[in-house]
Amino acid sequence: MSKKQPMLLLTPPLFPAEAPMEREEFEGIPCNYCHGNGWFWGMDGRLERVKQTCPVCRGRKKLKAIVTIQWVADEGDNK
Numbered sequence: 809m810s811k812k813q814p815m816l817l818l819t820p821p822l823f824p825a826e827a828p829m830e831r832e833e834f835e836g837i838p839c840n841y842c843h844g845n846g847w848f849w850g851m852d853g854r855l856e857r858v859k860q861t862c863p864v865c866r867g868r869k870k871l872k873a874i875v876t877i878q879w880v881a882d883e884g885d886n887k
Contacts, residue, residue: 816875824879834873838861 814834821827836846842862846869850860861867 813874814873818877820879828879830877830879832875832877834875835870837873839869839871841865842869844869 814833814837816832816837821830839846839862842848842865845862846865846867847859847861849857852858865871
């Protein structure tokens, strides 16, 4: 079965001094905590099973990844 994977290809900007930071957003990623349900089975005070809203996606079923890239000079060895 095919799988969709978001990918980010890194290339430095033409003018890194003017724009040293970049920000990319990837939306629509299914929540792994609740498996995309928006809820999971939990226990109440009387130890009965109840649906609880997912604390990670807050019931929205999907997550958004925000990737911030900061371009700085490489201070490592130049070998």
